[in-house]
Amino acid sequence: NAGVTQTPKFRVLKTGQSMTLLCAQDMNHEYMYWYRQDPGMGLRLIHYSVGEGTTAKGEVPDGYNVSRLKKQNFLLGLESAAPSQTSVYFCASSYSTRGYGYTFGSGTRLTVV
Amino acid sequence: GQQLNQSPQSMFIQEGEDVSMNCTSSSIFNTWLWYKQDPGEGPVLLIALYKAGELTSNGRLTAQFGITRKDSFLNISASIPSDVGIYFCAGQLIQGAQKLVFGQGTRLTINP
Numbered sequence: 065n066a067g068v069t070q071t072p073k074f075r076v077l078k079t080g081q082s083m084t085l086l087c088a089q090d091m092n093h094e095y096m097y098w099y100r101q102d103p104g105m106g107l108r109l110i111h112y113s114v115g116e117g118t119t120a121k122g123e124v125p126d127g128y129n130v131s132r133l134k135k136q137n138f139l140l141g142l143e144s145a146a147p148s149q150t151s152v153y154f155c156a157s158s159y160s161t162r163g164y165g166y167t168f169g170s171g172t173r174l175t176v177v
Numbered sequence: 178g179q180q181l182n183q184s185p186q187s188m189f190i191q192e193g194e195d196v197s198m199n200c201t202s203s204s205i206f207n208t209w210l211w212y213k214q215d216p217g218e219g220p221v222l223l224i225a226l227y228k229a230g231e232l233t234s235n236g237r238l239t240a241q242f243g244i245t246r247k248d249s250f251l252n253i254s255a256s257i258p259s260d261v262g263i264y265f266c267a268g269q270l271i272q273g274a275q276k277l278v279f280g281q282g283t284r285l286t287i288n289p
Contacts, residue, residue, distance in 0.1 A: 160275070170219050170221050
Protein backbone atom coordinates (compact mmCIF):
# COMPACT_ATOMS: atom_id res chain seq x y z
CA ASN A 65 0.00 0.00 0.00
CA ALA A 66 2.57 2.55 -1.18
CA GLY A 67 0.31 5.58 -1.88
CA VAL A 68 2.38 8.22 -3.66
CA THR A 69 6.03 7.45 -4.33
CA GLN A 70 8.56 10.03 -5.49
CA THR A 71 12.00 9.33 -6.91
CA PRO A 72 14.68 10.38 -6.33
CA LYS A 73 14.57 11.66 -2.74
CA PHE A 74 17.63 13.88 -3.10
CA ARG A 75 19.52 15.30 -6.05
CA VAL A 76 22.22 17.87 -6.66
CA LEU A 77 22.39 19.39 -10.15
CA LYS A 78 24.74 21.81 -11.79
CA THR A 79 23.28 24.87 -13.45
CA GLY A 80 22.14 24.00 -16.96
CA GLN A 81 21.75 20.26 -16.35
CA SER A 82 18.44 18.53 -16.91
CA MET A 83 16.58 15.95 -14.89
CA THR A 84 13.22 14.26 -14.47
CA LEU A 85 11.39 13.69 -11.21
CA LEU A 86 9.07 10.69 -11.15
CA CYS A 87 5.81 10.43 -9.23
CA ALA A 88 3.86 7.17 -9.07
CA GLN A 89 0.55 6.53 -7.32
CA ASP A 90 -1.25 3.23 -6.81
CA MET A 91 -4.64 4.56 -5.69
CA ASN A 92 -6.18 4.93 -9.16
CA HIS A 93 -6.49 8.69 -8.60
CA GLU A 94 -7.53 10.74 -11.61
CA TYR A 95 -5.83 13.99 -10.59
CA MET A 96 -2.13 14.55 -9.97
CA TYR A 97 -0.15 17.65 -9.01
CA TRP A 98 3.39 18.93 -8.65
CA TYR A 99 4.15 21.52 -5.94
CA ARG A 100 7.32 23.19 -4.83
CA GLN A 101 7.94 24.19 -1.22
CA ASP A 102 10.19 27.08 -0.29
CA PRO A 103 10.78 28.50 3.20
CA GLY A 104 8.05 30.90 4.30
CA MET A 105 6.05 30.46 1.08
CA GLY A 106 4.02 27.34 1.66
CA LEU A 107 3.43 25.07 -1.30
CA ARG A 108 2.99 26.51 -4.77
CA LEU A 109 1.44 24.62 -7.67
CA ILE A 110 3.74 24.06 -10.66
CA HIS A 111 1.67 21.87 -13.01
CA TYR A 112 -1.23 19.50 -12.66
CA SER A 113 -3.12 16.83 -14.57
CA VAL A 114 -6.79 15.89 -14.53
CA GLY A 115 -6.27 12.61 -16.33
CA GLU A 116 -4.04 10.47 -18.49
CA GLY A 117 -2.68 12.46 -21.41
CA THR A 118 -3.65 15.86 -19.96
CA THR A 119 -1.53 18.53 -18.29
CA ALA A 120 -2.05 22.15 -17.29
CA LYS A 121 -0.05 25.02 -15.85
CA GLY A 122 -0.26 26.00 -12.23
CA GLU A 123 0.93 29.09 -10.39
CA VAL A 124 4.69 28.78 -11.08
CA PRO A 125 5.17 26.72 -14.30
CA ASP A 126 8.14 28.51 -15.88
CA GLY A 127 11.23 26.33 -16.33
CA TYR A 128 9.30 23.07 -15.87
CA ASN A 129 7.55 20.60 -18.13
CA VAL A 130 5.36 17.65 -17.27
CA SER A 131 3.93 14.54 -18.85
CA ARG A 132 1.23 12.06 -17.88
CA LEU A 133 1.47 9.21 -20.34
CA LYS A 134 0.08 6.68 -17.86
CA LYS A 135 -2.62 7.32 -15.26
CA GLN A 136 -0.41 6.23 -12.40
CA ASN A 137 2.65 8.32 -13.31
CA PHE A 138 3.28 12.06 -13.44
CA LEU A 139 6.74 13.25 -14.51
CA LEU A 140 8.25 16.66 -13.81
CA GLY A 141 11.13 17.76 -16.01
CA LEU A 142 13.70 20.50 -15.66
CA GLU A 143 15.28 21.13 -19.04
CA SER A 144 17.99 23.56 -17.89
CA ALA A 145 18.22 23.78 -14.12
CA ALA A 146 18.75 27.14 -12.43
CA PRO A 147 19.68 27.94 -8.80
CA SER A 148 16.18 29.44 -8.35
CA GLN A 149 14.82 25.92 -8.78
CA THR A 150 16.51 24.76 -5.60
CA SER A 151 13.53 23.60 -3.57
CA VAL A 152 11.65 20.64 -2.17
CA TYR A 153 9.25 19.19 -4.72
CA PHE A 154 6.08 17.37 -3.72
CA CYS A 155 3.81 15.29 -5.85
CA ALA A 156 0.20 14.72 -4.83
CA SER A 157 -2.81 12.90 -6.17
CA SER A 158 -6.55 12.97 -5.54
CA TYR A 159 -9.89 11.59 -6.65
CA SER A 160 -11.91 13.71 -9.05
CA THR A 161 -14.90 13.79 -6.73
CA ARG A 162 -15.53 16.32 -4.00
CA GLY A 163 -12.64 17.73 -2.03
CA TYR A 164 -11.15 14.87 -0.06
CA GLY A 165 -7.83 16.62 -0.21
CA TYR A 166 -4.63 15.22 -1.56
CA THR A 167 -2.30 12.36 -0.76
CA PHE A 168 1.26 13.64 -0.87
CA GLY A 169 4.54 11.91 -1.58
CA SER A 170 7.47 12.36 0.78
CA GLY A 171 9.22 14.88 -1.45
CA THR A 172 12.37 15.35 -3.54
CA ARG A 173 14.98 17.75 -2.22
CA LEU A 174 16.73 19.35 -5.21
CA THR A 175 19.77 21.58 -4.99
CA VAL A 176 21.03 23.41 -8.07
CA VAL A 177 24.59 24.74 -7.75
CA GLY B 178 -3.75 34.80 -7.80
CA GLN B 179 -5.49 33.51 -4.71
CA GLN B 180 -3.59 33.78 -1.47
CA LEU B 181 -4.09 32.50 2.02
CA ASN B 182 -2.70 34.34 5.01
CA GLN B 183 -1.84 31.97 7.81
CA SER B 184 -0.87 33.12 11.29
CA PRO B 185 1.12 32.92 13.35
CA GLN B 186 4.15 31.91 11.29
CA SER B 187 5.73 30.21 14.30
CA MET B 188 4.83 29.28 17.85
CA PHE B 189 6.98 28.28 20.80
CA ILE B 190 4.93 26.74 23.60
CA GLN B 191 5.22 24.52 26.65
CA GLU B 192 3.99 20.97 26.59
CA GLY B 193 0.39 20.83 27.73
CA GLU B 194 -0.57 24.25 26.41
CA ASP B 195 -3.35 24.81 23.93
CA VAL B 196 -2.55 26.09 20.42
CA SER B 197 -4.59 28.18 18.03
CA MET B 198 -3.80 29.14 14.45
CA ASN B 199 -5.90 30.62 11.68
CA CYS B 200 -6.10 31.24 7.99
CA THR B 201 -7.81 34.02 6.07
CA SER B 202 -8.41 34.53 2.37
CA SER B 203 -9.68 37.16 -0.01
CA SER B 204 -11.43 34.38 -1.93
CA ILE B 205 -14.28 32.05 -1.08
CA PHE B 206 -13.53 28.34 -0.89
CA ASN B 207 -15.83 25.33 -0.93
CA THR B 208 -13.55 23.26 1.26
CA TRP B 209 -10.97 24.05 3.92
CA LEU B 210 -8.30 21.54 4.85
CA TRP B 211 -5.64 21.39 7.52
CA TYR B 212 -2.41 19.46 6.99
CA LYS B 213 0.57 18.63 9.19
CA GLN B 214 4.08 18.16 7.85
CA ASP B 215 6.78 16.32 9.77
CA PRO B 216 10.45 16.89 8.89
CA GLY B 217 11.42 15.14 5.68
CA GLU B 218 7.88 14.10 4.88
CA GLY B 219 4.98 15.33 2.80
CA PRO B 220 1.92 16.99 4.35
CA VAL B 221 -0.66 14.67 5.87
CA LEU B 222 -4.34 15.56 6.04
CA LEU B 223 -5.63 16.24 9.57
CA ILE B 224 -9.11 17.67 9.09
CA ALA B 225 -11.36 18.51 6.14
CA LEU B 226 -14.24 21.01 6.39
CA TYR B 227 -17.01 21.13 3.79
CA LYS B 228 -19.70 23.56 4.99
CA ALA B 229 -19.65 27.12 6.24
CA GLY B 230 -19.87 27.15 10.03
CA GLU B 231 -18.85 23.49 10.31
CA LEU B 232 -16.91 22.57 13.44
CA THR B 233 -15.02 19.28 13.27
CA SER B 234 -12.80 17.47 15.75
CA ASN B 235 -10.13 14.84 15.34
CA GLY B 236 -8.89 13.81 18.77
CA ARG B 237 -7.28 16.85 20.36
CA LEU B 238 -7.64 18.85 17.15
CA THR B 239 -10.64 21.06 16.39
CA ALA B 240 -11.13 23.09 13.22
CA GLN B 241 -13.87 25.39 11.99
CA PHE B 242 -14.97 26.57 8.56
CA GLY B 243 -15.74 30.28 8.79
CA ILE B 244 -19.23 31.57 8.12
CA THR B 245 -17.98 33.85 5.34
CA ARG B 246 -16.16 30.86 3.74
CA LYS B 247 -13.03 33.01 3.69
CA ASP B 248 -11.40 31.79 6.88
CA SER B 249 -10.71 28.81 9.09
CA PHE B 250 -9.01 28.07 12.38
CA LEU B 251 -7.32 25.08 13.97
CA ASN B 252 -7.01 24.47 17.70
CA ILE B 253 -4.83 21.85 19.36
CA SER B 254 -5.57 21.14 23.00
CA ALA B 255 -3.09 19.88 25.60
CA SER B 256 -0.12 19.81 23.23
CA ILE B 257 2.33 16.89 23.32
CA PRO B 258 5.83 16.55 21.83
CA SER B 259 4.62 14.71 18.73
CA ASP B 260 2.56 17.76 17.77
CA VAL B 261 5.79 19.44 16.66
CA GLY B 262 5.82 20.19 12.95
CA ILE B 263 4.51 22.60 10.35
CA TYR B 264 0.76 23.05 10.01
CA PHE B 265 -0.73 24.22 6.73
CA CYS B 266 -4.18 25.41 5.91
CA ALA B 267 -5.46 24.93 2.38
CA GLY B 268 -8.50 26.15 0.52
CA GLN B 269 -10.00 24.11 -2.26
CA LEU B 270 -12.41 24.86 -5.06
CA ILE B 271 -14.51 21.89 -6.06
CA GLN B 272 -14.90 22.98 -9.65
CA GLY B 273 -12.40 21.95 -12.24
CA ALA B 274 -9.13 20.43 -11.12
CA GLN B 275 -9.76 20.95 -7.39
CA LYS B 276 -6.55 22.85 -6.97
CA LEU B 277 -5.44 23.54 -3.42
CA VAL B 278 -4.17 26.95 -2.35
CA PHE B 279 -1.91 26.72 0.69
CA GLY B 280 -1.12 29.07 3.52
CA GLN B 281 2.50 29.80 4.40
CA GLY B 282 2.47 27.39 7.32
CA THR B 283 2.73 27.62 11.11
CA ARG B 284 5.84 26.05 12.62
CA LEU B 285 5.05 24.64 16.06
CA THR B 286 7.85 24.06 18.56
CA ILE B 287 7.14 22.51 21.97
CA ASN B 288 9.35 22.79 25.02
CA PRO B 289 9.00 19.72 27.23
